[in-house]
Structure formats: C-alpha cells, structure tokens
Amino acid sequence: MLVKTNAIVLSVIKYGESSLIARLLTENYGLRSYMLKGVRSPGKKKIRPGYFQPFTQLEVVASHKDKGSLETLREVRLAHHYQSLQTDIVKSSLVMFLAEVVQYGVQETDDDPDLYDFIIRAADWLDENEDMASFHIVFMLHLTRFLGFYPDFSNEGAPVFDLVEGELVENTLNPSASGDLLDILSSLMEAGFENMSSVRMNRGQRVRMLNMLVEYYQIHLHGFRKPKSLDILQSVFH
Known part of the structure; x- marks a missing residue:
C-alpha cells in the first residue's frame, strides 16, 4: 500500500556497504522502520542520506506492507528547514x-x-x-x-x-x-x-x-x- 505522510526522523543506522535503516515517527502511521537501499553509494540519488538527521521533518511517500518488517520509502522531501537545530x-x-x-x-x-x-x-x-x-x-x-x-x-x-x-x-x-x-x-x-x-x-x-x-x-x-x-x-x- 502506498501512503503519503509527514514524518520526523528519530534514528538511522548503516546497513551493509551502501544502505541505511531509518526509524521515523510518522504523523499517520506511528513509529516505522524503513530500509533505504543504496543511498550511501556514489552517484546521483533520489533520496539523500543527509535528510536523515534527528528531528528532521520530512514529507514521505512510502510502501507499507504492515507485516512488522522493514518498509520502503519511495519519495522523500524536506518539510521544514531548520535555522540552527542541526548546526548548533x-x-x-x-x-x-x-x-x-x-x-x-x-x-x-x-x-x-x-x-x-x-x-x-x-x-x-x-x-x-x-x-x-x-x-x-x-x-x-x-x-x-x-x-x-x-x-x-x-x-x-x-x-x-x-x-x-x-x-x-x-x-x-x-x-x-x-x-x-x-x-x-x-x-x-x-x-x-x-x-x-x-x-x-x-x-x-x-x-x-x-x-x-x-x-x-x-x-x-x-x-x-x-x-x-x-x-x-x-x-x-x-
């Protein structure tokens, strides 16, 4: 099922050589874990790994299987630009x-x-x-x-x-x-x-x-x- 929701980043860990697993608190679907395959590999990427800093506010389109496993993010964009939260x-x-x-x-x-x-x-x-x-x-x-x-x-x-x-x-x-x-x-x-x-x-x-x-x-x-x-x-x- 494809869903669109706002989300806030809680944590991210490296997975393998080029991937990440991100934990997001979503506005409409609670706490979810997402596999981000290949986002750390060289070259142009659709989803930027720099988006996944604690408390970053995002708008995401995700594929939810609702089976307790890792979900998948299809689209990610910043919902809000902080002035100092992540630089201070x-x-x-x-x-x-x-x-x-x-x-x-x-x-x-x-x-x-x-x-x-x-x-x-x-x-x-x-x-x-x-x-x-x-x-x-x-x-x-x-x-x-x-x-x-x-x-x-x-x-x-x-x-x-x-x-x-x-x-x-x-x-x-x-x-x-x-x-x-x-x-x-x-x-x-x-x-x-x-x-x-x-x-x-x-x-x-x-x-x-x-x-x-x-x-x-x-x-x-x-x-x-x-x-x-x-x-x-x-x-x-x-």
Missing part, C-alpha cells in the same frame, strides 16, 4: 538525546497525531530560541502526558513523589523525589517551553532531575533503555 552543537546534542527518548518510549503501533504535533512544536521552538538549559527536562516531563504516566499531583501537600505509583504520597519505600526536586517538578508541570526559565535550577539540580526522569521512564516503560547520548548531553551542559 548544544541543540543538536539535545535533539539526539530526545530522539532516543521518543524512539524508546513510543510503541511501534502507536498512531498519535497529538504526540506528533507536540514533538514538531517542540523542535520548532528549540530551533528558534536560545534559552535551552531546561528544554530536555521540560520535554521529557510533558512527553509523559502522551505516554500515559504524567505525574499525578492531586494529593496536594503530600511531601513525596512516588516514582512507581506516579503520584504524591506521605511516604514510600519506592524510588521517589522530595525536597527541592519535588518543588522543581511541581513548578515545571505548570511551565511550558516559553516560561521554563522562570523555574530556577542550578547544574546539579538539572542533573538530578534528568536522572530522576530517566529512572521514571524506565519504571513505567517496559524495555526503556538509558539513552546512549545521555553522557554526551551531560558533557555539553557541563
């Missing part, structure tokens, strides 16, 4: 990390246009703005809305956030957040990208908050792995 070292490190988070967090069969729209809006915001120190933390926190485990703070006043239960409690033996991390988490839940700078965090608090969120994802998403690019991201923000 800090921004490119952020999107490499967040593309891993999305890839590990979204299920293969998920079809969620609202999730897709959230990622596109986030990428566009990052491309156009320079205040990005807390961007990845806010992104991960609000991504949990779409993945089904957004923190429940309805038990207002309870002093501990239980990572396993995903809610405020009086006390727990489970992994948890309290004190300054709980205060920051509460403030970030009220913030978007536009006003996240109003939530003050020093570097140590950002590291702790990010590690807590990674643990929170690991608890709630079966098979979620610690992103390989986490160490790179931490060194960039050192």
Whole structure:
C-alpha cells in the first residue's frame, strides 16, 4: 500500500556497504522502520542520506506492507528547514538525546497525531530560541502526558513523589523525589517551553532531575533503555 505522510526522523543506522535503516515517527502511521537501499553509494540519488538527521521533518511517500518488517520509502522531501537545530552543537546534542527518548518510549503501533504535533512544536521552538538549559527536562516531563504516566499531583501537600505509583504520597519505600526536586517538578508541570526559565535550577539540580526522569521512564516503560547520548548531553551542559 502506498501512503503519503509527514514524518520526523528519530534514528538511522548503516546497513551493509551502501544502505541505511531509518526509524521515523510518522504523523499517520506511528513509529516505522524503513530500509533505504543504496543511498550511501556514489552517484546521483533520489533520496539523500543527509535528510536523515534527528528531528528532521520530512514529507514521505512510502510502501507499507504492515507485516512488522522493514518498509520502503519511495519519495522523500524536506518539510521544514531548520535555522540552527542541526548546526548548533548544544541543540543538536539535545535533539539526539530526545530522539532516543521518543524512539524508546513510543510503541511501534502507536498512531498519535497529538504526540506528533507536540514533538514538531517542540523542535520548532528549540530551533528558534536560545534559552535551552531546561528544554530536555521540560520535554521529557510533558512527553509523559502522551505516554500515559504524567505525574499525578492531586494529593496536594503530600511531601513525596512516588516514582512507581506516579503520584504524591506521605511516604514510600519506592524510588521517589522530595525536597527541592519535588518543588522543581511541581513548578515545571505548570511551565511550558516559553516560561521554563522562570523555574530556577542550578547544574546539579538539572542533573538530578534528568536522572530522576530517566529512572521514571524506565519504571513505567517496559524495555526503556538509558539513552546512549545521555553522557554526551551531560558533557555539553557541563
């Protein structure tokens, strides 16, 4: 079946001497893997390998067999040209990390246009703005809305956030957040990208908050792995 859809690139790996396998989050068909045969070979190519950078926005025509195997891309063109997202070292490190988070967090069969729209809006915001120190933390926190485990703070006043239960409690033996991390988490839940700078965090608090969120994802998403690019991201923000 031939389909046309918007897509955002999450990852790409080399296959053989001249091919690539790309993981794309599509607007209409969820997370898909595509074989790109011969795109790394010399000569003029219909599909450019340079298109497949993390968070690149594409319009694609694809052949879907819907059998759980690799699909095929027939046509690819850029849907949006970024100004700085893939040339600024800090921004490119952020999107490499967040593309891993999305890839590990979204299920293969998920079809969620609202999730897709959230990622596109986030990428566009990052491309156009320079205040990005807390961007990845806010992104991960609000991504949990779409993945089904957004923190429940309805038990207002309870002093501990239980990572396993995903809610405020009086006390727990489970992994948890309290004190300054709980205060920051509460403030970030009220913030978007536009006003996240109003939530003050020093570097140590950002590291702790990010590690807590990674643990929170690991608890709630079966098979979620610690992103390989986490160490790179931490060194960039050192």
